Amino acid sequence: MTTKYSIGEFGKKTGLTIRTLHYYDELGILKPTLVTDKGRRYYSEQDFITLQKIVTLKFLGYSLDQIKEFLETKTWDIKDSLKLQKETMLEQKKQIENVLKALDHALNVMEHHGTVDPSLFITLINGIQMESEHKEFLKTILDEQKVEHIYSTPDDRQREIEKETIGIMAELNKLYGQDVESKIVQCQIEKLIDLMSEVAGGDLSFLEEVANVEIENEDWIFPSPFTKEVEEWVLKGIEINLVKRGINLHERTN
Structure with missing residues (x-):
């Protein structure tokens, strides 16, 4: 039975x-x-x-x-289905790994700075979330080898750069309204550009090429950590500092 x-x-x-x-x-x-x-x-x-x-x-x-x-x-007879499922799972795995990386890096910054302005936080996460899109965009402007070098910073150093960058941006937000050529403002600008230079292998000439490119949906692909007013003020400070380094961005498209 x-x-x-x-x-x-x-x-x-x-x-x-x-x-x-x-x-x-x-x-x-x-x-x-x-x-x-x-x-x-x-x-x-x-x-x-x-x-x-x-x-x-x-x-x-x-x-x-x-x-x-x-x-x-x-x-x-599900061979094709299994292949498709494997591709789907690999994509999900990649997505989960990216999310974990973003969370890990965000926590690293939070542990160092405590509280972080939401706009700065979004900029940090966006840099990880949209890394592939950023790389593909830069490859349309710069030499592929240069782009790969920019994104080859070891993870440990990348974390330090993120902490330093968030700190600088937060300080610039506080300093907004002061003379952009003042020593205190230019000190922060100098630190920011030095970090850019490190990531770019000491060659900042790529900024001239990037500055003159009109980016479609720029606010979506590259969200600014600043309001429009602060952004223009910071960019002016960056241009002044770069001129001293022999780099002219006056032809930058606004």
Whole structure:
């Protein structure tokens, strides 16, 4: 005689809640072997096998709708589906790794500075989130080797640069309104440009090329950590400092 399990017994043996079993029944992916006239559900040994298929496919990341389709197919020829699922999982893995990196870097900055202006925080996260887009954009302007060098900074040093940059930007926000050529303002500008120079391998000439390019959707791709007024003030200070270094951005498109 075939052993039958009540929904409660089946749930205990499989670790599923009665609510989940009802849901699987409604979806049609795991229906009980027997439903009595009074509506009592009973499961059989075969239902354990079906559930194992469901658990396995869920582990591979398939949706319940996809699982239902597989279970309704007598012969499984899912090679192409598995390849596509692998690509999807790899993309999700990349996304998760990027999110973890962003969180890790953000926490690193927060631990150093405590509170951070939301605009500065968004700029930091954007730099990680949109790194691929930033690189592809820069490759349309600069030599590919130069772009790869800019993005080759070791992670430990990158974290330090981020902390320093956020600190400088926060200080510039506080100093806004003072003479942009004053010693105190130019001191912060100097630090900022020195960091740019380090990342660029000591060659700031790329700024001349980038400055004259009109970027479509610039605020979306490269969100500014400053208000428009502060941004213009900072850019003026940067131009003044760069002229002293022999770099002229006067042809920069506003």
